[in-house]
Amino acid sequence: MIALAGTIGAGKTSLTKLLADHLNSQAFYESVDDNKILPLFYKDPKKYGFLLQIYFLNKRLDEIKDSYSNDLNVLDRSIFEDALLFKLNADMGRATETESNIYSSLLGNMMEELPEQPHQKAPNLLITIRVSFETMLERIKKRGRSFEQIANDPSLYSYYKNLNERYVQWYEDYNESPKMVIDGDKYDFVEDPAAAKKVLAMIDEKLIELNLK
Numbered sequence: 001m002i003a004l005a006g007t008i009g010a011g012k013t014s015l016t017k018l019l020a021d022h023l024n025s026q027a028f029y030e031s032v033d034d035n036k037i038l039p040l041f042y043k044d045p046k047k048y049g050f051l052l053q054i055y056f057l058n059k060r061l062d063e064i065k066d067s068y069s070n071d072l073n074v075l076d077r078s079i080f081e082d083a084l085l086f087k088l089n090a091d092m093g094r095a096t097e098t099e100s101n102i103y104s105s106l107l108g109n110m111m112e113e114l115p116e117q118p119h120q121k122a123p124n125l126l127i128t129i130r131v132s133f134e135t136m137l138e139r140i141k142k143r144g145r146s147f148e149q150i151a152n153d154p155s156l157y158s159y160y161k162n163l164n165e166r167y168v169q170w171y172e173d174y175n176e177s178p179k180m181v182i183d184g185d186k187y188d189f190v191e192d193p194a195a196a197k198k199v200l201a202m203i204d205e206k207l208i209e210l211n212l213k
């Protein structure tokens with residue numbers, strides 16, 4: 001399968017739909033609106049940080065298993081990014097050392113590849129959408145989910161800034177599968193059909209190089 005990656009508001013959900021339609025494959029989304037824990041987490045991250053991560057791990061593994069059947073199915077977020085978000089939260093004191101250790105061990109256990117399994121769990125390709133901090137803030141504001149708004153909670157500014165910065169190193173270090181970056185500032189694939197065409201062509205080229213298309 002193909003997994004999308006990128007910071008909050010990068011455009012993962014939109015590109016997932018665009019790409020799955022283009023490839024005639026299935027899109028797998030994690031619904032934010034149905035997530036009962038997320039608003040609780042934003043209100044009290046220390047209390048709900050660990051629970052939220054366990055919730056996400058569980059959901060992502062479900063998605064991975066459901067999307068197995070086709071190498072071109074598209075997931076709107078990779079499981080490996082959750083570890084980045086959890087690490088950021090742990091570094092901010094929102095998880096204990098024991099919670100961090102249990103999380104890492106659980107993730108390793110869940111993602112361990114077994115010789116007799118029908119398909120690898122790691123994606124065939126990871127596509128990261130990179131956007132500047134300014135774009136990230138604009139998109140979060142434009143989308144308007146109340147619990148994500150800096151206007152309601154000014155401490156989110158540094159959380160978002162830190163997260164956006166960490167994505168750069170995260171992508172450099174990522175080695176679970178082939179990978180590519182899309183410049184989300186340069187190519188506004190949501191508003192501009194020409195940019196969308198260009199992005200799909202770049203992805204097609206990569207898929208052909210990997211013998212997936």
Ligand SMILES: Nc1ncnc2c1ncn2[C@@H]1O[C@H](COP(=O)(O)OP(=O)(O)OP(=O)(O)O)[C@@H](O)[C@H]1O
Nearest residue numbers: 007008009010011012013014032056077082085148
């Ligand atoms: N592992 C995680 N830990 C903490 N918060 C998370 C985690 N995964 C997602 N979130 C939160 O869930 C919400 C949705 O995040 P996500 O980036 O997946 O979707 P999105 O913002 O709709 O992105 P896009 O615009 O790229 O589709 C955000 O508020 C984000 O902070």
